[in-house]
Amino acid sequence: MKTTLLALVCFLTFLSFGQDSLRSQKIDEVSVSHTMKKEIAFKDSKYFIIDFHIGEKGSFLLLNRFKKYYLYSLNYKMELEHEIQLKFKPTSLFKDCLGFVHVMSKDSMYQIEKFGYQVVLYERNPISLYLKFFKNCIGQNDSIVIFERTVNYGKTQLFYGVRVKEKKRYMLYRAEDSLLVRSVLDEKRLIRAPRQGMPTNNKDVLKAERQHAQRAQFFQQIVSLPDYNPLFVKNDTTYIFDHLKSELTLMTDTGAVLKSIPIDYHQSKNWNKKVHLDENRGKFYSVDEKNGAQIFCRLNPETFDIDKSTKVDKHAYPKKVIVFNGFVYYTYKENFDDNLNKLFRQRI
Secondary structure (H helix, E strand, O other): OHHHHHHHHOOHHHHOOOOOOOOOOOOOOOOEEOOOOEEEEEOOOOOEEEEEEEEOOEEEEEEEEOOEEEEEEEOOOOOEEEEEEEOOOEEEEEEOOOOOEEEEEOOEEEEEEEEOOEEEEEEEEEHHHHHHHHOOEEEEOOOOEEEEEEEOOOOEEEEEEEEOOOOEEEEEEEEEOHHHHHHHHHHHHHHHOOOOOOOOOHHHHHHHHHHHHHHHHHHHHHHOOOOOOOEEEEOOEEEEEEOOOOEEEEEOOOOOEEEEEEOOHHHOOOEEEEEEEEOOOOEEEEEEEEOOEEEEEEEOOOOOOEEEEEEEOOOOOOOOEEEEOOEEEEEEOOOOOOOOOEEEEEEO
16 A cells, blocks of 8 residues: 555655646426434544544544644544544545545644554655645556646646556546637737826726736636546446536446536536545435525436435535435534534434
């Protein structure tokens, strides 16, 4: 496992994509279940939960109390199994594209491993490993490691496959709306272009400068936001949800297209631009949002239409959500004045 990771790191310079220029129906209503009761999966009267991870590698919590930091490992009942005190300040937990979980800090990443009931920080790597490799690495199967790159101010999403043994990379998929790309590039050129016929009046000059700054800010903060077209690997099959084309593409482990399926769940006015994969059960969920309440819409494994929806209506706007083994997990402070939060879950 360590050898595999180090071998992949050797290809970092090769995997640098460079600065090449790349320019160029409404969903039927479904019944929403309110019968699934939410429950507190984990709470502690002394510790604040910084972050959590629930998955195949285990269930982990990062906790803080008076600037003392701990990593908890939980068993399948969400009970404390093992804990270690950390000698550094952690910032978050991170699951990489190879399936390993890490504790992140400002300058390092520490791989978590479990040996029986014991949890240890198995390996420390510099944060540059994340920035150069893991930040853009989004999945792997038996044949390739998959990377993502966004260009054209967020309007073109490129997926690359890398054959590690052969040191070769190739394009898997390109998600973009060519008309939208052209429009965005034209807008950027207008913002960058020298302005002709600037007024000489000081008041008018200030007004023109303010309007230009507002236009540039709107482009930076709104227009250039990347589109959401996620990729998942499940049982060595690659699933690419292209929401621009309203199409799901399934590929083999080598990148050959198996089939394409039309999708329309994302056309809901309440869609919050999120798709989850329950890795344990192999089910996909789209998420709608109404007044902060999230509705998890299970997608049919054949047609990818919505076949069941469950509303998490007790807690609005949860920041981090993980779907695993038929539950949705999230942290939340139930009262505004609470100093501590809890880990909740609800069956979906």
